Amino acid sequence: MAFLALGINHKTASVDVRERVAFTPEQLVEALQQLCRLTDSREAAILSTCNRSELYIEQDHITADSVLRWLADYHHLSLEELRACAYVHEDDAAVRHMMRVASGLDSLVLGEPQILGQMKSAYAVAREAGTIGPLLGRLFQATFSAAKQVRTDTAIGENPVSVAFAAVSLAKQIFSDLQRSSALLIGAGETITLVARHLHEQGVKRIVVANRTLERAKILAEEFGAHAVLLSDIPQELVHSDIVISSTASQLPILGKGAVESALKLRKHKPIFMVDIAVPRDIEPEVGELDDVYLYSVDDLHEVVAENLKSRQGAAQAAEELVSSGVDDFMARLRELAAVDVLRAYRQQSERLRDEELQKAQRLLANGGSAEEVLVQLARGLTNKLMHAPSVQLKKLSAEGRLDALAMAQELFALSEGSSDSFSDKKPQ
Numbered sequence: 001m002a003f004l005a006l007g008i009n010h011k012t013a014s015v016d017v018r019e020r021v022a023f024t025p026e027q028l029v030e031a032l033q034q035l036c037r038l039t040d041s042r043e044a045a046i047l048s049t050c051n052r053s054e055l056y057i058e059q060d061h062i063t064a065d066s067v068l069r070w071l072a073d074y075h076h077l078s079l080e081e082l083r084a085c086a087y088v089h090e091d092d093a094a095v096r097h098m099m100r101v102a103s104g105l106d107s108l109v110l111g112e113p114q115i116l117g118q119m120k121s122a123y124a125v126a127r128e129a130g131t132i133g134p135l136l137g138r139l140f141q142a143t144f145s146a147a148k149q150v151r152t153d154t155a156i157g158e159n160p161v162s163v164a165f166a167a168v169s170l171a172k173q174i175f176s177d178l179q180r181s182s183a184l185l186i187g188a189g190e191t192i193t194l195v196a197r198h199l200h201e202q203g204v205k206r207i208v209v210a211n212r213t214l215e216r217a218k219i220l221a222e223e224f225g226a227h228a229v230l231l232s233d234i235p236q237e238l239v240h241s242d243i244v245i246s247s248t249a250s251q252l253p254i255l256g257k258g259a260v261e262s263a264l265k266l267r268k269h270k271p272i273f274m275v276d277i278a279v280p281r282d283i284e285p286e287v288g289e290l291d292d293v294y295l296y297s298v299d300d301l302h303e304v305v306a307e308n309l310k311s312r313q314g315a316a317q318a319a320e321e322l323v324s325s326g327v328d329d330f331m332a333r334l335r336e337l338a339a340v341d342v343l344r345a346y347r348q349q350s351e352r353l354r355d356e357e358l359q360k361a362q363r364l365l366a367n368g369g370s371a372e373e374v375l376v377q378l379a380r381g382l383t384n385k386l387m388h389a390p391s392v393q394l395k396k397l398s399a400e401g402r403l404d405a406l407a408m409a410q411e412l413f414a415l416s417e418g419s420s421d422s423f424s425d426k427k428p429q
Contacts (some may be wrong), residue, residue, distance in 0.1 A: 009052030
């Protein structure tokens with residue numbers, strides 16, 4: 001048994017590489033099943049967000065290279081290119097990594113809460129795909145528990161620091177009065193919901209939500225007094241938008257250079273502030289070449305994020321200690337589970353020997369044997385049979401110089417000092 005956590009994130013790979021390694025929601029079930037079929041992985045889950053793509057795997061033996069090869073082949077990358085930015089964590093390091101990710105300790109924005117929900121979604125999809133078993137399932141539950149404790153017992157999530165918050169903070173630096181600005185939000189997921197909330201709290205009066213489905217856009221728009229439109233309405237809405245923030249799961253750009261150029265002309269080149277939080281990108285990079293457009297990607301938000309993180313740094317150490325405790329507890333429980341099969345086999349063997357001796361005693365009683373003599377013979381026979389295999393194995397190990405085995409037996413059978421010869425002095429009768 002071995003756990004692996006393997007992938008890339010915002011610290012190891014550029015947005016260009018991350019968008020090539022990202023999995024769409026539609027790909028996940030088939031990808032998980034293919035991963036288990038083509039590698040040595042018995043259980044697997046995939047977490048894919050704008051800042052990371054990670055595989056969580058349980059195997060008999062660690063074969064990270066085969067998983068890396070599969071990931072490279074699946075996304076049509078060279079193995080060398082992927083290996084240059086990928087990381088691999090094994091066993092307790094993999095457990096620690098998962099707990100740190102779920103707790104927001106490995107995020108671009110320290111302590112951001114969205115990642116826990118994304119981790120839970122990854123678990124749900126893996127269950128749907130049939131690639132979650134008892135071991136990885138236990139690890140996910142322990143991970144959720146650790147992340148919940150970090151949220152409850154530390155101040156790491158108290159202040160609103162997220163990519164969404166960073167985007168709005170950057171907008172405040174560009175526009176002196178956000179209340180006089182109009183915002184166009186593309187998408188209707190968790191990140192855009194957070195953006196809408198922050199903009200609403202800053203007093204932005206006109207917010208438009210554009211989405212592939214109008215119904216989902218209306219649900220979000222109603223919450224913040226915004227207006228809902230379809231993606232096809234974006235060119236018209238651009239003309240009236242000072243702020244454009246986009247975060248969808250589209251595999252192709254939604255907003256191109258031509259549409260923005262046309263909007264700028266109609267705006268008489270009044271500046272537009274744009275943030276593309278999506279991976280793959282929603283806004284063509286060439287849009288950033290236009291005058292009067294301030295285009296930022298998720299990678300551009302680092303400085304804003306760093307400034308807002310200061311209040312959370314103090315809580316990070318306490319969170320790390322809780323994660324360490326969670327790792328220790330999980331690994332201890334896992335080691336206990338490893339003994340269950342041995343204990344079950346030992347009990348079955350003992351019960352078989354007991355039943356054999358009991359049947360022998362019952363036959364002796366049925367043939368008129370003395371109850372007292374039968375009981376003595378039953379006790380002696382059962383004792384000899386229970387001691388036989390351990391005695392033989394201990395003598396063998398001792399002869400091979402495995403004195404550690406004798407010490408282990410002393411502890412295993414809770415024997416007092418000087419009684420270790422109890423296995424070998426008396427030959428089973």
